[in-house]
Amino acid sequence: MSSNRDIDALIDMMAKLPGLGPRSARRAVLHLIRKRALLMAPLADMMQTVAANARECLNCGNIGTGDICDICASSARGNGILCVVEDVADLWAMERSGVFKGRYHVLGGTLSALDSIGPDELRIPRLLDRVQTESVTEVILALNATVDGQTTAHYIADQLEGRVALSSLAQGVPIGGELDYLDDGTITAALNARKPMA
């Protein structure tokens, strides 16, 4: 109810973002209108660019603006180590820690009997392919320390046993914790102290 149809439509769309309700959407839109030249116009342009170009990497499932993401495209990242994560938010969290120099594989979720999510609903077949075709020597299973995350890690470890070195993030990941909520130091410690899968 700003008295203007376009502004109301903008507030309604902003209110659909996670963490924003109608009130914070109104505040955000008013702020944007006040900074329309310096913030709103560039934000709208970049949002349009990303909306037009963002897609999942055909190789690893990361989100980028081309068919193959920047990490898969970088030969410097092809060190034979793959880090398996549930989700793009987890990949971003790993990248913020800055300590992992290899490539990723984004599963797109976890196995879940309850939700009928089996290996074929995730990017698990593609992971098994990549291990064979990309001279992978180590797979780090960086899944969340939840029941479903650990079930998924064990399933993948069973499939890959004897074919590559397997490790999982070790100390620092709290029970029930999710990677995306951890600080960079904790992720760094957990990665450096990774332990071979039993």
Add this chain to the structure above:
Amino acid sequence: MSSNRDIDALIDMMAKLPGLGPRSARRAVLHLIRKRALLMAPLADMMQTVAANARECLNCGNIGTGDICDICASSARGNGILCVVEDVADLWAMERSGVFKGRYHVLGGTLSALDSIGPDELRIPRLLDRVQTESVTEVILALNATVDGQTTAHYIADQLEGRVALSSLAQGVPIGGELDYLDDGTITAALNARKPMA
């Protein structure tokens, strides 16, 4: 640190919105990318439209997408009653209550000796003009119940005394409270019980 330059730029810009930090900006951008056809592209388009067209109404200071806002342009709203508010957010709050049928005048702040804001820094001269040129019969001073808000209300009342009926929002506005934080029912009650200025 999404591993993609455009996505990182988008996250940085979103993190500048009030109420969003880096973490909630990342969540919002990931949500937008996942809903890029249904939410992100229309949001970017509407943001571009508003960024290109939003401006302050030359008459009242409300924000709209033309030189004269929809409220000033509507003859149905020209009932001779002007509601004076500090801020566009306050105008939006009044409109949400749906009870006021006249036009507005947005001051753009309050008088403040501390910040050297005098009448000419606000839209006060324009208000005095409008009272003369738009057959105004009543001015409702709907300023925040803060010291600066009430000082400003008394200053305006002094200028207009004897020329129009003057009233202020009465019961329901808590001491030190700001209009933009009130629920619609409280605003409705305060408006209906408005009292003549002493």
